[in-house]
Amino acid sequence: MAGSIEALAGGALIGTAAAGLLLVNGRIAGISGILARAVRPGAAPWQWAFVGGLIAAGLAGRLSGIAAPPAFALTPMPTLIAAGLIVGIGTRIGSGCTSGHGVCGLANLSPRSAVATLVFMTVAAAAVFVTRHL
Amino acid sequence: MRSLAAGIFGFVFGLGLIVAGMTDPARVLAFLAVADIWTGAWDPTLAFVMIGAITVAAPAFAIARRKTVAVLGDPIALPDRRPIDVRLLGGAALFGLGWGLAGVCPGPALVLVGNDGLSALLFVASLLAGGWIADVLLAVLRRFRTGVHHAA
Numbered sequence: 395m396a397g398s399i400e401a402l403a404g405g406a407l408i409g410t411a412a413a414g415l416l417l418v419n420g421r422i423a424g425i426s427g428i429l430a431r432a433v434r435p436g437a438a439p440w441q442w443a444f445v446g447g448l449i450a451a452g453l454a455g456r457l458s459g460i461a462a463p464p465a466f467a468l469t470p471m472p473t474l475i476a477a478g479l480i481v482g483i484g485t486r487i488g489s490g491c492t493s494g495h496g497v498c499g500l501a502n503l504s505p506r507s508a509v510a511t512l513v514f515m516t517v518a519a520a521a522v523f524v525t526r527h528l
Numbered sequence: 529m530r531s532l533a534a535g536i537f538g539f540v541f542g543l544g545l546i547v548a549g550m551t552d553p554a555r556v557l558a559f560l561a562v563a564d565i566w567t568g569a570w571d572p573t574l575a576f577v578m579i580g581a582i583t584v585a586a587p588a589f590a591i592a593r594r595k596t597v598a599v600l601g602d603p604i605a606l607p608d609r610r611p612i613d614v615r616l617l618g619g620a621a622l623f624g625l626g627w628g629l630a631g632v633c634p635g636p637a638l639v640l641v642g643n644d645g646l647s648a649l650l651f652v653a654s655l656l657a658g659g660w661i662a663d664v665l666l667a668v669l670r671r672f673r674t675g676v677h678h679a680a
Contacts, residue, residue, distance in 0.1 A: 397549055397573040404548020405580020411541035412581065413588030418533045420598030422607060423541060425635040429652075430659050440534035445638060447538020452642025454539075455546045469553065469630055471650070478637075478651040480626030482658020485634060487666070488619020489607075492633040493541075495620070496578060501585035502593075504609035510616055514624035515560075521628025522560040 412498055415444070424494025426485035488514075530600055542639045548577040551639050553631030560628055 412423040419440060421428075425448070432441040469477075485491045488510055490499065495514070499507020549555045558564075559574035592604050627633050632640065632648075634655060640648035 397555075397571075398576050401548045401573045401576035402580040404544045404546070404550065405577040405582075406584050407540055407544030407547060408577065409544075409581035409584025411537040411544060412585040414540070415534065415537040416585075416588050416592050416598070416604070417595075418599045419530055419537070420600070420602035420604040421534070422605075423537070425541075425633075425638065426655075426659075429634060429638065429656070433656060439531045443531035443535035444538035444541075447535040447540075448542040448545075448635065448638040449642040450535075451539050451542025451546060452551070452639035452644070454543070454642075455551075455639075456643045469647070471647070473629055474647060474651050475654045477626045477630035477632075478654025479658040479661070480622055480629070481634065482626075482655040482660075483662040483665075484619050484622030484624070484626055484658075485655075486619070486659045486662035488616050488621075488623055491623060491635070492627075493635050497581045497585060498589070499607070499609075500578070501582045502589040502606060502609065503586075504607070506607075506609050506612050506616060509612050510620040513617055513620035514627065517621045517624030518628035519560045519562045521625050522557055523563050525629070526561060527563065 408493075408497060409501070412493070412501065416498075422494060422498050424490050424498060426481075426491040427489070427494055430486065484514075530602070533600065541635065542642075544581075545636050545639050546643075548580075549574060550577060551632075551636040551643065553636075556631040556636075557628075560631070 415421050415423045421440070423444075428441050428444050431437055432445050481491070488495075490507070490510060492514075495507040495510040500511060545551050555571065555574065558569075558571040562570060564570040589606075592606060595604055598604050623633075630651065632651060634652075637648055637651050637655065641652055
């Protein structure tokens with residue numbers, strides 16, 4: 395399948411970063427949580443540094459010409475805002491997103507994260523089905 | 529030192545998301561369109577992202593479960609693995625809905641701020657606003673609950 399090797403390699407990089415943040419900094423690479431704490435009063439510098447690193451990676455991709463395809467070009471602005479709001483509410487209430495529950499939680503053999511991952515993958519697939527077929 | 533390490537790990541995480549294809553909403557939505565399995569158009573490749581990430585991260589978590597202090601001296605605090613409650617289920621369901629609508633989750637959204645600019649920033653701003661709304665809702669709910677207990 396086209397893109398399988400890239401997906402596996404990219405995944406390995408993600409896993410390396412999550413392993414590094416855990417063993418070196420003692421922190422979970424849960425991006426929704428880190429971002430939420432970074433913008434609150436009393437945020438730790440490492441939280442800003444991690445968020446900055448993610449943004450810098452996007453910038454580096456853009457500068458080196460291997461940028462991702464025009465990402466949101468197809469998404470209408472109201473959908474973008476609504477989706478952002480819902481993701482923000484959901485990740486706060488459910489204490490995690492794809493990185494926190496999907497990568498770190500599953501790697502930590504957490505039943506709680508396994509259930510969360512199953513639920514958000516199923517609902518996401520259902521949402522795509524509804525928007526595409528109904 | 530802590531910030532330098534965290535910055536590097538954020539950068540590597542972001543590169544991984546780009547290499548894997550996770551920052552392309554079209555790819556993510558094609559992966560989530562599981563129903564396309566019937567037409568042969570389903571693109572399952574993004575499943576390899578999770579396989580790759582978990583394979584590498586799992587040994588680190590196995591080590592972390594036996595250690596209490598990280599390399600830079602901070603305590604290793606692993607999240608609770610047990611409580612599976614309504615809050616977790618509802619939150620995960622809402623997150624899935626938003627993810628399925630736009631094809632981006634928080635990590636790729638931040639990478640796209642550096643890559644794609646304004647629309648990604650708009651998404652991240654909405655995401656933060658959503659988090660704030662959830663905080664207010666949770667606080668109101670908590671007050672309501674304790675109120676009920678007092679009445680009873």
